Amino acid sequence: MSDWPILSTITFLPLIGAAFILFIRGDKETVARNARHLALWTSVVTFGLSLLLIAYFDISTADFQYVESVPWLSDYNIGYHLGIDGISIFFLLLTTFLIPICILASWDAIKDRVREFMVAFLIMETLVVGVFSSLDFLMFYIFFEGLLIPMYLIIGIWGGSRRVYSALKFFLYTLVGSVLFLIAILWIYLEVGTTDIPTIMQYNFSPEVQIWLWLAMFASFAVKVPMWPFHTWLPDAHVEAPTAGSVILAGVLLKMGGYGFLRFSLPMLPEASEFFTPLIFTLSAIGIIYTSLVALMQKDMKKLIAYSSVAHMGIVTIGLFTFNQQGIEGGIFQMLSHGIVSAALFLCVGVVYDRVHTREISAYGGVVGRMPVYAVTFLVFTLASIGLPGTSGFIGEMLVFVGIFKVNTWIALLALTGIILGAAYMLWLYRRIIFGELTKENLKSMRDMNWREISIFVPLIALALLMGIYPSPFLSVLHTSVENLLIQINPDTTTEVLSSIDIHSIFNPATNIDK
Amino acid sequence: MISTLFLTQLQILINEAMTEFSAPDYLPALPEIFLGGISLILLTIGVFVGNRITTLLTWVTSLVLIAAVVIILSLNINDQITFGGLYIADTFGTFMKCLVLIGGAITLIMGMSYVKNEGMKRFEFPILILFATTGMLLMISANDLISLYVGLEMQSLALYIVAAFKRESIRSTESGLKYFVLGALSSGLLLYGATLVYGFAGGTSYEAIGNIIESGDLSLGLLIGLVFIASALAFKVSAVPFHMWTPDVYEGAPTPVTAFFAAAPKIAAMAVLIRVLIGPFYDAFDQWQQIIIFISIASMVLGAFAAIMQANIKRLLAYSSIGHVGYALVGLASGNEEGIRGVIIYLSIYMVMTLGAFGCVLVMRKRGQMIENINDLAGLSRSNPPLALVFSIFLFSMAGIPPLAGFFGKFYVFMSAVNADLIGLAVIGVLTSVIGAFYYIRIVKIIYFDKPKDSFDKPINIEITATLTLTGIITAFFFAYPSPIISGAAIAARSLLP
Incomplete structure (x- = not known):
């Protein structure tokens, strides 16, 4: 097991699949059909392999597992270094899980240049998996920024009417953040002498340096998350991207910002993180309320869900910066939950969009009469997005609020207001689309979801409910790594961590048994 | 005299x-x-x-x-x-x-x-x-x-x-x-x-x-x-x-x-x-460093802004080459071995990308006439997908997007700048590279997103195809085996410094 480079296999398998797709020959129809199947099977096999990771994962240690290390730019002491811990494994799994779903969702929706689409998607999978498994700063950066190329093309080629503007905006916005992050990487490299992430985590930067490094990283991650006021690229990109593009944007790409905070800002720059916590709290709280209000007034379904993503990610950033176990685990859990729920919501929009070809909310109404199965599916994810107990959204929000109430009651109160607004806009959206009189002529001929579409949603519903009803398996994997993170942030908090286990164990009977 | x-x-x-x-x-x-x-x-x-x-x-x-x-x-x-x-x-x-x-x-x-x-x-x-x-x-x-x-x-x-x-x-x-x-x-x-x-x-x-x-x-x-x-x-x-x-x-x-x-x-x-x-003039470093920093910043800024409005591809590449010189000079401004090494790596990569990009320009020919207008590239991704792919690789690489070769060129010069405490210069450099990215990806936009026009003359000569393949492969897969250029540049830089 240990000598087989499984992480590299998972990372580069999609790339190999993409290379094969490039060499398919034949007429347009054959190429399209073969490209679809090849892409689907590549991504399914990748997902299957990534399940092996969790099967053999050792939850008792916070060390990086499945580590691979090969010299790369050896003169510069920069290596090819892969590995995952309890935090990154879930993001990796989320990615490999969502990609086959995206490919299935674009089965009929993408008719033009199918081969190129599938190639771009598989290249993107390689890059995203690379982001979550890199243990070298330069590699991380290469994967992180390399993503811009396929995503730019996906939005720009297969997007909606304003795709060119959105693609450019997405590209340049993210690039500005990233290049400052690059300067931070260079600075760290010259100070520590390596870009090896585990080594840098052990290094103590002086507080003044930390402030600058933190700000440079913040520029990149805040755009990616996105935090208010750096979120304006998101609604555009989401609205114009094809369904699969929106799914991957909301499901995975936004998580890279949160992952960045978690992996770099918090453990490497603890003092600066603590110093800037009020900034994060303020921006997040404003963001939650502001974007929720904006979401209330949207006429476009995708835009509404895009704004709701910003609000949900605001809760995530609050959770990550509480510096306690509940908050951080809640933030991570919320990211995973949001990855599934918002991805599913975009897919729901895609289902009706493929039939009616409009995203205007006012163009719908009374859909339940024609599409009962769809109505139920949409309902599950609407409620999961609101955070109804029993769905994945609840656990994440609950943990974050437990965490934040211990730190700052006012922020907790403000963020809670956002939750109420969230219920308002989601339920209102649901009412306007699903309920009411079925008056529009073009809706009367709509057919309910076919088997392909149902098979897309089944795993998503199952996961959303499983994470909501029985979250302990997920949390127990996270637990050791988050504990280790807290010790890295502040070596003195060990006692606090231990005392907090009581509250935590409400959701985590598994750890109680272990102890 | x-x-x-x-x-x-x-x-x-x-x-x-x-x-x-x-x-x-x-x-x-x-x-x-x-x-x-x-x-x-x-x-x-x-x-x-x-x-x-x-x-x-x-x-x-x-x-x-x-x-x-x-x-x-x-x-x-x-x-x-x-x-x-x-x-x-x-x-x-x-x-x-x-x-x-x-x-x-x-x-x-x-x-x-x-x-x-x-x-x-x-x-x-x-x-x-x-x-x-x-x-x-x-x-x-x-x-x-x-x-x-x-x-x-x-x-x-x-x-x-x-x-x-x-x-x-x-x-x-x-x-x-x-x-x-x-x-x-x-x-x-x-x-x-x-x-x-x-x-x-x-x-x-x-x-x-x-x-x-x-x-x-x-x-x-x-x-x-x-x-x-x-x-x-x-x-x-x-x-x-x-x-x-x-x-x-x-x-x-x-x-x-x-x-x-x-x-x-x-x-x-x-x-x-x-x-x-x-x-x-090595010992007059303090004197010439100011000059080099100035012309480096000026070149990067002008290269980034002036190229935005160009409609002629050769003119655009001219401004882009001015910008590239600015980036290379960032390495020289650091004045240390690492900086010289960065310049040498940058120039090597720059040469490959430039030859490739001009190879693409040489293909731009319709009905026997050479054309140079950027808008004539519209829809190239449909009429000639391989050429569109290669051209985009060069453009993304010139914009400095990883994992393409151009990123590594910038990486080494900026690293030497940060090392020499020229962080301001490095920050200006990365910001101008974002502005520069705008006009490069605008061409990618024209190639991939715009409505196709009539296609270029075919077939493309074997010499140009070979050149494009070679330079394209080097640009796209530089990351996989960078050591020949990087260690070669290291030896070259070491031989120069006293």
């Missing part, structure tokens, strides 16, 4: 020769001697046989250039000074010469069909390129302001002619004339600077100048001389504020010539700039 300078120098040389009574060691200069000899032979053949053998001569010239690479690599001489101190052969020179020669050979091969189609099929063309390349090698290896000037003029005079080689085209002749007038001005600057340096340092050899400055005797005259020399060389690398000729000459000159300008002479001039500043 100049003639007296020459005479004195000649006297010194004669005296040296008289006292030593020995012929100079010719071996280190074998590549230049080889190229010079061959070019004279080819010229003679050309004169007698005429334009019939232009294609053959082009192939022979490319082979000769490649042979010169082989000679240089097999000699592998490190730090040998000959011809009474006029000429130096070292690893830095070896590396840069190989770059120049490869760039020259590839542009010749790539441009063959253009030369044929556009009525430029005259035997002088490859020979002039050969002369220019010989001059470049001389100036890279110059160890004295005199030999530097001779080498520089040798390449410049040949380049003025090839810029105007499409005689019946007004734009081409105009570009040649413009290049000549402004180039002569810069040569004047160089000579004036050289005389000042000679007057205040008492010698033209790099050692003599270096010794004077090292002894702490940095007089005002010497400093002004340094500024003049730096300005002249900045002109040759087309750094702002001496860039004005670049867009016009690039646009007007025949496309293969433009590709050659962007690849070979720029690298040679950059090598000279590095050698002069790091060599004799």
